[in-house]
Amino acid sequence: MFLLILGLALWIGAHLFKRIAPDHRASLGEKGKGMVALAIGAGLVLMILGYRGADYIAIWSPPAFLTHVNNLLMLISVYLFGVGSAKGRLAQIIRHPMLTGVKTWAFAHLLVNGDLASILLFGGILGWAVAEVVLINKAEPEWTPPAEIKPRGDVINIGISLVIYAVLAWVHTLFGLSVFG
Known part of the structure; x- marks a missing residue:
């Protein structure tokens, strides 16, 4: 269940990053897009693994x-x-x-x-x-x-x-x- 919750937190946090901290997100430039995409991808993988492995x-x-x-x-x-x-x-x-x-x-x-x-x-x-x-x-x-x-x-x-x-x-x-x- 921990992986599922961690995956959800990564997914949600990465998606909301632009809306919650727009100035910080903008300051990261193109590198920020890659970081967000990586966090979303990692969140997705963790959600799948956590869901499939959950009791x-x-x-x-x-x-x-x-x-x-x-x-x-x-x-x-x-x-x-x-x-x-x-x-x-x-x-x-x-x-x-x-x-x-x-x-x-x-x-x-x-x-x-x-x-x-x-x-x-x-x-x-x-x-x-x-x-x-x-x-x-x-x-x-x-x-x-x-x-x-x-x-x-x-x-x-x-x-x-x-x-x-x-x-x-x-x-x-x-x-x-x-x-x-």
């Missing part, structure tokens, strides 16, 4: 129907990740599509995982994403939606999202995780 400590037992809710939310999450790149109409409505995707991803996983390690991992990432949105909105209260719109951007994003969702479901099965119940 299963049941906190609650999710009902079976939540698997279907999770699957729908995961598809929506993957779609949200692509909204900014797709430059469709939704990019003009959703200010933080990637962070909204992360929040949806984390919430979906909290619905179907009732063990302590999952609650720490997915709850921690959900908390980070919420904090990131709050800090960004505080630092940059005015938001100008992207001017460029690709008329078929949202439709293309649906197709790409379905493929990515299928790949993610398949990868889960490689680790012995049944995505569809």
Whole structure:
């Protein structure tokens, strides 16, 4: 559990560094980007190792129907990740599509995982994403939606999202995780 918590602390700290200490981050210049990327990568590795190595400590037992809710939310999450790149109409409505995707991803996983390690991992990432949105909105209260719109951007994003969702479901099965119940 220690590795999981350390990984979360590194991940969250590195991501929030720019928002919490912008002057210090700016003073590091390009070298700072590498340091932040290294901390994020190390945090990710530690989170994975810590999660995979954590003892299963049941906190609650999710009902079976939540698997279907999770699957729908995961598809929506993957779609949200692509909204900014797709430059469709939704990019003009959703200010933080990637962070909204992360929040949806984390919430979906909290619905179907009732063990302590999952609650720490997915709850921690959900908390980070919420904090990131709050800090960004505080630092940059005015938001100008992207001017460029690709008329078929949202439709293309649906197709790409379905493929990515299928790949993610398949990868889960490689680790012995049944995505569809």
